[in-house]
Amino acid sequence: MSLIEETIAAVRPLDEAAVREAREHQARLTKPPGSLGVLEEVSVRLAGLAGRCPPPLPEPAAVAIFAADHGVHAQGVTPWPQEVTAQMVANFLAGGAVVNAFAGQVGATVTVVDVGVAAELGPAPGLLARKVAPGTADMTEGPAMTPGQARQAMETGIEVARDLAGDGARCLLTGDMGIANTTASAALIAAFTGLPPERVTGRGTGIDDRTHAHKVEVVRAALARHGLLPTPDSGRSGTAPVTRPEAERILAAVGGLEHAALAGFILGAAALRVPVVLDGVIAGAAALVAAAMAPDVLGACVAGHRSAEPGHSATVGHLGLRPLVDLELRLGEGTGALLALPLVQGAVRVLHEVATFDSAGVSGKDPGRSHDTITE
Numbered sequence: 097m098s099l100i101e102e103t104i105a106a107v108r109p110l111d112e113a114a115v116r117e118a119r120e121h122q123a124r125l126t127k128p129p130g131s132l133g134v135l136e137e138v139s140v141r142l143a144g145l146a147g148r149c150p151p152p153l154p155e156p157a158a159v160a161i162f163a164a165d166h167g168v169h170a171q172g173v174t175p176w177p178q179e180v181t182a183q184m185v186a187n188f189l190a191g192g193a194v195v196n197a198f199a200g201q202v203g204a205t206v207t208v209v210d211v212g213v214a215a216e217l218g219p220a221p222g223l224l225a226r227k228v229a230p231g232t233a234d235m236t237e238g239p240a241m242t243p244g245q246a247r248q249a250m251e252t253g254i255e256v257a258r259d260l261a262g263d264g265a266r267c268l269l270t271g272d273m274g275i276a277n278t279t280a281s282a283a284l285i286a287a288f289t290g291l292p293p294e295r296v297t298g299r300g301t302g303i304d305d306r307t308h309a310h311k312v313e314v315v316r317a318a319l320a321r322h323g324l325l326p327t328p329d330s331g332r333s334g335t336a337p338v339t340r341p342e343a344e345r346i347l348a349a350v351g352g353l354e355h356a357a358l359a360g361f362i363l364g365a366a367a368l369r370v371p372v373v374l375d376g377v378i379a380g381a382a383a384l385v386a387a388a389m390a391p392d393v394l395g396a397c398v399a400g401h402r403s404a405e406p407g408h409s410a411t412v413g414h415l416g417l418r419p420l421v422d423l424e425l426r427l428g429e430g431t432g433a434l435l436a437l438p439l440v441q442g443a444v445r446v447l448h449e450v451a452t453f454d455s456a457g458v459s460g461k462d463p464g465r466s467h468d469t470i471t472e
């Protein structure tokens with residue numbers, strides 16, 4: 097069995113007994129039931145993932161930033177030169193980026209993985225040299241990747257998840273760096289959700305109306321080139337689940353090497369039953385790929401934040417994920433996932449540390465009073 101097959105086979109549903117136990121435990125804690133809102137659901141899900149209640153605290157945490165370049169950059173979809181990808185990798189390694197500041201704040205490690213940067217990167221502490229190719233090909237002219245390249249990048253992501261968990265990480269966070277990767281993300285999201293390019297293509301790092309209109313047409317052209325454009329008679333409605341071979345074809349046709357690696361990273365985390373906090377639109381697009389290949393992967397995924405990219409809202413809606421933080425961020429690198437990390441950790445800590453009504457001698461709700469009379 098290949099590493100990908102083996103990983104997919106290891107992705108299992110949540111443990112129902114642990115889910116039940118966590119729900120019951122939440123109801124016994126000294127707070128009105130449900131008063132921690134979405135955080136209660138997060139804690140229950142992580143108990144189901146771990147197969148026990150309470151689940152292990154999701155710490156220490158590790159961010160993996162997958163970096164790669166994109167052939168579609170040649171179509172003029174971003175104002176930034178391609179070399180900024182390699183320059184920002186150097187900045188991450190030097191500790192000078194926003195991701196480093198946010199990671200330092202929560203004690204997370206930062207690992208940068210070169211899966212496809214279009215420049216030679218010298219060895220450096222914190223850098224994993226795993227280049228599959230020096231960037232993808234232009235998706236408007238042909239497939240962005242060969243099937244072999246896409247699989248190699250996915251396997252790299254799986255291996256990085258395994259290595260970080262092997263080194264002790266109990267929570268994995270996604271990060272990405274790749275000038276023009278919001279164009280590839282939009283194409284992936286349109287292909288998986290069946291939504292039209294104009295609904296899922298955003299302004300990325302910041303573009304004017306004219307460039308945005310052009311970017312939408314580039315996404316449309318790429319989808320049309322690969323038979324992925326949702327039209328009334330194409331059968332691509334977005335309602336039918338995408339099969340695994342089709343998911344791999346879509347990934348290779350319009351994805352990036354970092355999307356492939358992130359899809360592997362998410363699958364790898366789920367197979368190890370380690371929670372993975374997703375960053376923005378690039379991670380969301382990769383999660384669509386991973387979920388098409390192994391739907392139970394979603395049990396391990398927490399949407400860290402809602403990106404300002406319209407395609408990201410479409411993605412989390414499609415996957416049924418609820419972003420924890422909503423601050424109009426559109427940076428990537430893992431920054432939104434890192435801001436959400438204390439929320440995920442707090443959600444689990446409640447199951448470990450909060451007293452029950454019985455143990456603390458606090459009276460529960462008066463059973464004689466109905467909900468209606470209390471709110472009157």
Ligand SMILES: O=C(O)c1ccc[n+]([C@@H]2O[C@H](COP(=O)([O-])O)[C@@H](O)[C@H]2O)c1
Nearest residue numbers: 174274276277278300301376377403428
């Ligand atoms: O994470 C997001 O949702 C996000 C939204 C917009 C831009 N980015 C980052 O910006 C870069 C891609 O932007 P662009 O405009 O060149 O496609 C890439 O390095 C991403 O990490 C990231």
Ligand SMILES: Cc1cc2nc[nH]c2cc1C
Nearest residue numbers: 176180184301427428429
């Ligand atoms: C400066 C810069 C920093 C980034 N970090 C993630 N994507 C980025 C894109 C740019 C352009």
